[in-house]
Amino acid sequence: MKPEILQLNPILIPSINQQLDALYTVRRYFEQDDKDAYIREVGKSIRGVITGGHTGIGRALMEKLPALEIVAVNGVGTDAVDLAYARQRGIPVTGTFGALTEDVADLALGLLLATCRNIAAVDRFVRDGMWVKHPQPSAIPLARRFSGMRVGIVGMGRVGRAVAQRVSAFGCPIRYTDLQPIEGLSWEFVPGLKALAEQSDALVLCAAADKAEGIVNAEILEALGSNGFLVNIARGRLVNENDLVHALQTGRIAGAGLDVFVDEPHVPQALLGMDNVVLQAHRASATMESRTAMGDMVLKSLADALAGKRPENSLTT
Secondary structure (H helix, E strand, C coil), X not given: CCCEEEECCCCCCHHHHHHHHHXXXXXXXHHCCXXXXXXXXXXXXXXXXXXXXXXXXXXXXXXCCCCCCEEEECCCCCCCECHHHHHHHCCCEECCCCXXXXXXXXXXXXXXXXXXXXXXXXXXXXXXXXXXXCXXXXXXXXXXXXXXXXXXEECCXXXXXXXXXXXXXXXXXXXXXXXCCCCCCCCEECCCHHHHHHCCCEEEECCCCCCCCCCXXXXXXXXXXXXXXXXXXXXXXXXXXXXXXXXXXXXXXXXXXXXXXXXXXXXXXXXXXXXXXXXXXXXXXXXXXXXXXXXXXXXXXXXXXXXXXXXXXXXXX
C-alpha cells in the first residue's frame, strides 16, 4: 500500500506529478471544497505534506495528521509553517533551498535593467501606437545607464551572491549588508541599511528575512535618494509600501522593480500607473528549470523521511 501524501498546493511540472502519483497516494487538498470534511476522512493516514512557501501549514492542521512524518515545502519560505510545533513533534520541515538561486538572480538583473532603461514603459509606448503619433526623440524621457551603478545588496546569501556576480559583469561597484560580514567575500560590507542606501544607486533586496518587516521605510528611501532605484525579489513585507508609493510619487527615488508585495496578489493601486515602476507577479523562480529542480527536491525529501532518514534540507530535525 502506497504512503498517503497531502498536497496543499499544485505542482505545475507534469513529470513531478507523475512521479508523485507513481510513488504515493496523493490527496489533493487544494482541490477539495469541504476541506474540513476531507481531513476528517483522510487525515489519520497522511504521512507526508507538500505545501508552498505562502501556504505553509499551521499547528491546527498538523494536529489533525497524527501519522505525519514530513512537511516538504516546495519553495524557500517557511514562515507560514509552525516550525516550533513541527520541531516539538520531531517532524522534519524541508525547503527547496538552492534550486531557485540562478533564476531569482536573473530576474533581479532583469528588473534592474528594465527599471533603469524604462523598458516596460517604452514597450507600452510602442504598443499603444504612441511612437507613430510622437516620433520626436523628446517624446520619451531619457533613461539611466545601468553599467557602473553602485549596487547595494541587502542579504548576501545564495541569491545575493548570484546577483553580485551578475552585476559585477556590468562594472558595478558592490556593497552589501547582512547580520554580519561574511568571510571570504571580496565585496565591501556596510554594517547598516541606511548607510548602504546612502552609498548605493540601486538597492537590491535579497534577504530571506522571514521575521523582518518594513525595514525599507521612508528613512531608507530618503537615503537612497532621488537618483536611486529599489529592486525587491525577496519578501514583500520588507518594504513599507505606503512609504515606497510616497517616495515614488514625490521623486524621492527614481524608480522600482518589484516581484513581491505585502498582500499578494493585491498590488498598491498607485503603483499600477507609474511608468518608473516595473511589476512582476512573484515570478522570480517561475521557470521550467527551477520548478523541476524544486519538485525533485520535494520528492527526495519525502523519500528520505518516509524511509526513516533525516532529509538533507530539514530545518527542524
